[in-house]
Amino acid sequence: MAESLIVLEPQADKGLQQQIREKIIQGILSGGIPAGHRMPSSRRLAGQLGVARNTVVLAYQQLVDDGFLVTRERSGFYVTDSVQSHGVISPGESGTGVATSEPDRAFWRERCNPVHVSRRALRSRPANWLQYPFPFISNEYDPRLFPGAEWRECSRDIYAGREVAQWATLGANEDDRQLVEQICTRLLPRRGIYVDPGQVLVTSGLDQACYLLGELFMGTGRQLAMVRPACAGTEEIFLATGVNVNAVTQDSDGPELGTGLTDSDCWYLQPNAHNPTAVTTSLERRRQLLRLAGEQGAVIIENDCEHDFCYHGSPLPPLKSLAGGESVIYLYQLPRAVDPGMQLAVMVAPKPVVQRLRALRHTLRERVPAINQRLLAKFIAAGHLDAATFRITRQLRERWVALGEALMHHLPKLLVRRASCGTACWLELPDRVSAEQLQKQAEQQGLLLEVVREYNALRIGFSAIEADRIEAGVSILASLINGELSQDEETLATTGGRRLNAADITAEFPGTVLLGTNALGESYRIEVLEDGTLQGYARNDVDVDETDTGHWWLQGDMWVRQWRNWSYGRQAAFYVVRDAHQVKWFNEEGLLIDTGIVARE
Template identity: 30%
Template sequence: MGRIRNCSHRFQPSGRAEHDFHGNNRQQNAPGSSCAHGGSSPVPPEQKFHALNPALSDADMTNNSQKPAPEVYEQILAPISISSEVGEPLYRQLRRALEHQIRVGGFAPDAPLPSSRELSRELGLSRNTVNAAFQELLACGIIESHARRGYFINAQILDASAPLPHNAVVGPTAIDWSQHIRPRVGADRPEITKVSNWREHRYPFVAGQVDERDFPRLAWARALRDALDPPHLHYSLRDSVDEDDPYLIDVLCRRVLPSRGIVAEPKNVLITAGSQQGLDLLAQTIMDSRSTVAVEDPGYVDARHTFARTGAELRPLDVDEHGLIPPESFAGLDALYLTPSHHSPTNVTLSVSRRRTILDATLASGTLVIEDDYDSEFRYRGKPTPALKALPNSAHVVYLGSFTKFLAPGLRMGYIVGDPVIIAELRSQRRYRIRHIAGHPQRAMAMLIDSGQYHRTISRRRTQLQRKWRLLVEALEKYLPWDVSAPPGGVSVWIRGPQELDCIELQAACLREGVVIERGDVFFDDPSTHRNFFRLGFAAIDAAAIEPGIRRLAKIVHGLGL
């Protein structure tokens, strides 16, 4: 397998053929084409070059008013190596390389970063690729955009972690590992980019996180300790090969699944390292390049990536205020993935009538249904709806649940409920991936549930989240100039702004003001036409910070002229 493209192929004249960030061959923009994000910075070229190479002295800059020799650029940019064979989008590779250079001190902190035109020219990449990398760095708070000056390193990033010595940069290795990595199907699909230092921001409206103060530390510590006492010690420490903890399976069937209306036996259940592993096991078991899988649009991004990696064709289905809109026919669809309790990311609930329609139609067409019971524990208005798996004609439904999503997402423990035949095959698949989930936390979780502490935590967390939900909805109605339709449950609010809103620009502007939001375009099959959506999570933020946080968000929105 030969190397298609590497950044060592630099210094070609403009007009050369190159690869854009989708990995396709395209023609380089003319040198005079415009740059949408700071490419027309008035900073002199020699000053920009100084940003590339802070080791150059002022005398060097004075004596090198012309463009530095190609071999000098080669030395400066040598650590940045990008290949289209890796299976990762070129813009994502460039983004990681630039972030690494920033963190190890490769760029001067008080000088503008090289413009998209400069990087495009010197790295042999399209400006679309470079701009996409800059947008991700901007969205993550790694860099900042200064009007008419260009991009600069965020000083807070430098303060948070001292850079490594300059000579610590890892250079070329003896082996070109990109030649040994199998090309990844669906690598160009957009991914969710999380702000890693969200806790350092004053108003973290992040989704998928929890308030650590609400975690039942004493109860969990007691369960972990008791799980190391006989007779539990054996189950905590043994190699179970492909088996699950029988105690956990028992309490799951007796005390957890009945709350969703599901009746199951041990042969119907498999423990997973969270719902994400459940999705992966299912994808590798029932999907391949001949499969067609229907997904919600907008929908859970990581599920799309998981299915796309099998080579399956994805067919997006629209969602409205009542959930997934059933197509006229499910014929030709091998599987349907949906989040009916609280749709990801809008949190709308699939209506009971549509549930019955979907179950009957998919059963008739032979379409398997993957039900991801996302945040079903948290409903603040109206009665909870039953799981699809609890309804008649649901033998073709595979149910995904989580013990830890609300408790502490980092614990990573979930389960799959389905027909014994599919569960047996999933168990075999899991055995040759991770063998089984660690025995100690399985036994501790079983003891936490059986003690009643698990359900008490759910009840307490539901009360706390309902208060935060009410505060958020009231603040949005008071300060934000757009119609906000509050969902009946879940742990986030989905917002649709005016067409002129750019969620990427808004996210970057919010980060500069200590407000963390999530851009919404990536949840759509076509992100480019849905830049006016964003999401606000409220599980991790302190209740007292919600109202001032939305007030600041509204101020930012007004500052953008919206």
């Protein structure tokens, strides 16, 4: 019984001993291996799994230490009877043991309140974006930039007995004192901001900080000034409070001092690198904004999240650090490249404001976990944050330069705006080109782009793509902008690329991974295996994974595939055309049915 539940994966990141241990635990907790069951001998199990006997012995011993197995003299290992006493319900004790496959949707639909979310705030990029050849997206990073070794070192330190006694006993609404100290003495002074610990609040990311500020300062009848186009997610958070959003225009120096600001109680500004337009507010315009805010008593919310990575000279000082910064509430979130998991944010405001925000945060029960706060405190104190920021900035600057040169060479007539900070640039398209249509066409070529439909523009990120791949991607983008979008429908007779015959398919397809987006907007990933099987993975817009298996074979020069469930389980035959990273499927009539991307190795 136990042997059939253990399937090892030699290519997995986990060791064989850990895999054996976890599989046995899963079987015990699910009821597949019942209490009192005698486990196979270590020699027998090792032989069946094809591993060293000592690997099984050590796994069994760990399970004994953890209380899942017990040993009986001259008899072997048995599943402990105490598992059932800990509340584990086996399938036989839960009635039929089978969950209802189709819930009563009408019942739940009648009892749920409607939820309204703007489609602009929904994620448009595929779930497997990292595997595309040219991921020109912002706010995502190449995983190789992540300082994993440094985080592991700090993780070990915070589990020392003395450390645990400190962070584990924090009150329900306290912030870690060591973290606040590091923020006040190391993080903020580098930005010219000097405050007391009582003026700092730690939040679970920028979104939570904006939500708290929206609840405190905004609401029905209040006026909020934001530069348009604005970050869709942030705007949605503020609009949920009932506030009226006044659009603010901007020029190359930043927000213009017009009616959008003068008619508003509160301003939301991004001086270093506005998202999405990449405009950097000049020093003189920053001073003008502070003077105007002081004259009319407006509150400024400053988002300084793009401060860290500066590629040309030194970043301009934040509004909070300048004369008149007393009316500024300062927001900063650690970059995802440094902190991809926790995404902690720091809020700096006068003490009366912080006290009210802390009380509101307590009401929501949304304090950042104490262990995360202490971990970040250790990371900053050890100098890892400074070292990682310096190293990542150097690598991102290479990409920043490469993108600028590629855009100037391949698209010299278009307006490109590139800030000296941040991870993206702004590209305005000609009137004859639709940004939304360009995005679809580009994805078929392996390019992932972010579009701002209302302004017919692109936001081109460079933090997730290597410098040596940037020019090739921009070259493809330029060819699409310069005329490919107006061509007639593609057919097998007119398509570019190399048409594959049976010998080509046999040589090139097995072992490849195909990426794409289906008609429902779901991103998919297909593994074409050498034994004639297919492994398919798809993710929909609510991040739910679906899987299926199938088979493929050849019929003359046509590639035939059949899934178990997808496409109604019917077989379909295609002519295959390979064009660099793109693969195209044409039906028997020569019409284009689908396109995909061959993932890089």
